[in-house]
Every structure is written in structure tokens, then in C-alpha cells.
Amino acid sequence: ETGVTQSPTHLIKTRGQQVTLRCSSQSGHNTVSWYQQALGQGPQFIFQYYREEENGRGNFPPRFSGLQFPNYSSELNVNALELDDSALYLCASSLARGQETQYFGPGTRLLVL
Amino acid sequence: GENVEQHPSTLSVQEGDSAVIKCTYSDSASNYFPWYKQELGKRPQLIIDIRSNVGEKKDQRIAVTLNKTAKHFSLHITETQPEDSAVYFCAASGNTPLVFGKGTRLSVIA
Numbered sequence: 001e002t003g004v005t006q007s008p009t010h011l012i013k014t015r016g017q018q019v020t021l022r023c024s025s026q027s028g029h030n031t032v033s034w035y036q037q038a039l040g041q042g043p044q045f046i047f048q049y050y051r052e053e054e055n056g057r058g059n060f061p062p063r064f065s066g067l068q069f070p071n072y073s074s075e076l077n078v079n080a081l082e083l084d085d086s087a088l089y090l091c092a093s094s095l096a097r098g099q100e101t102q103y104f105g106p107g108t109r110l111l112v113l
Numbered sequence: 114g115e116n117v118e119q120h121p122s123t124l125s126v127q128e129g130d131s132a133v134i135k136c137t138y139s140d141s142a143s144n145y146f147p148w149y150k151q152e153l154g155k156r157p158q159l160i161i162d163i164r165s166n167v168g169e170k171k172d173q174r175i176a177v178t179l180n181k182t183a184k185h186f187s188l189h190i191t192e193t194q195p196e197d198s199a200v201y202f203c204a205a206s207g208n209t210p211l212v213f214g215k216g217t218r219l220s221v222i223a
Contacts, residue, residue, distance in 0.1 A: 004156075033210060042119075042202050042213030043157065056210050090156065101147065102211065104156040 025093030119214025
């Protein structure tokens with residue numbers, strides 16, 4: 001058991017709505033990364049948070065935003081949902097930024113109708 | 114930026130045989146190469162990783178080799194078992210966050 005948890009497990013939204021996904025990092029880990037995994041694809045990096053600051057961002061539009069809290073848990077917010085946002089959203093925590101081993105949570109499966 | 118190519122996309126082997134999955138990367142600054150196993154509906158789980166200061170690493174039936182000159186690394190699974198059936202992802206990072214390959218669906222036939 002890696003200790004990374006995510007909520008909710010599943011979510012159905014309609015186009016144009018907004019969604020907030022949550023992640024609790026493994027105990028002692030101060031870095032959280034978020035990934036989008038479309039069906040049949042590898043995870044794609046959205047952004048990373050280190051000690052409450054954004055520490056790198058992938059090729060995703062500004063309607064994807066995030067937060068990290070003092071306890072190192074994190075949120076991913078997506079505004080103006082589009083059909084292509086349907087995917088598994090994974091968060092991963094690590095001891096520190098850089099080439100540290102990342103441990104994934106179970107993911108949130110988002111369906112946009 | 115980094116680009117990771119993974120082959121093959123699907124692989125079927127008989128139980129007890131070996132399986133090899135290969136990945137190439139483009140950024141010579143990459144120095145960390147993990148492999149993840151993802152079963153259907155489950156989270157990716159780290160099975161082995163290697164850093165650029167070593168050329169090979171083994172953990173029981175699993176081994177990873179790295180050729181920094183050629184910019185490729187491979188996953189080797191020996192004595193495959195039905196429970197090895199899953200999707201395997203390679204990834205690379207260095208100056209960039211983890212970049213994943215598209216995955217290999219491994220089927221071990223009993």
C-alpha cells in the first residue's frame with residue numbers, strides 16, 4: 001500500500017462545468033504531481049507542486065489549475081470542461097522534487113458528457 | 114523536450130518464457146528511468162527503476178538495462194507468470210518531469 005489517496009473515485013460532469021479533484025500524499029512526501037491518462041495511453045504530466053508552489057507545468061491550458069496545502073495534500077481544478085477532458089486523473093507523491101521515486105494514487109475517473 | 118518511445122505495444126508470451134520491452138528517449142540530460150506496471154482499473158505501480166550511474170539492475174525475475182550512449186533502456190521479465198499480465202510503462206526524467214511511453218500490453222498465456 002503506497003498511502004496516496006484520491007477522491008472521488010469516479011465523477012460524471014457535463015461540458016462547461018467545473019471539477020475539483022483531491023489528493024492526499026504519502027506521509028512524509030512534500031511533492032505532488034498530477035497526470036492525465038487517456039484510455040490506452042501513458043500518463044501525461046499536468047503540473048507538480050513542491051511545498052505549496054507550482055514547480056513545473058506540462059502542455060495543458062490555464063483552465064487546469066492546482067493548489068497544494070500546508071499538509072502537502074493537493075487539488076486539481078479544471079474549468080470549462082470539454083469532452084476530451086474525459087480521462088483517469090492520477091496524482092503521485094514523492095519525497096522531494098527532482099528524480100525521486102513517485103508513488104501513484106488510485107486515480108479519479110472523470111467522464112465529461 | 115523529452116520524448117519516450119516504447120515497443121512493442123502488445124506482447125504475448127507463453128508462461129515460463131521471457132519478455133522484453135524496449136524504450137528509447139531523446140533528451141541526453143535524462144538520468145532517471147522507472148518502470149511501472151498497471152493492471153486493469155488499478156494505479157500504476159513502480160516495479161523497478163534505474164539511474165544513469167548504473168547499467169543494469171535486477172530484482173528477482175525483473176531486470177532493467179540502460180545504454181546511455183544509445184539512449185535506450187529495456188525491461189526484462191524472466192519465467193513469466195499469468196499474474197505478470199498487465200500494461201507496462203517506461204518513463205524518463207532529468208531536467209523535465211517524468212515523461213511516459215505509451216505502454217506495452219503484456220499477456221502471459223498459461
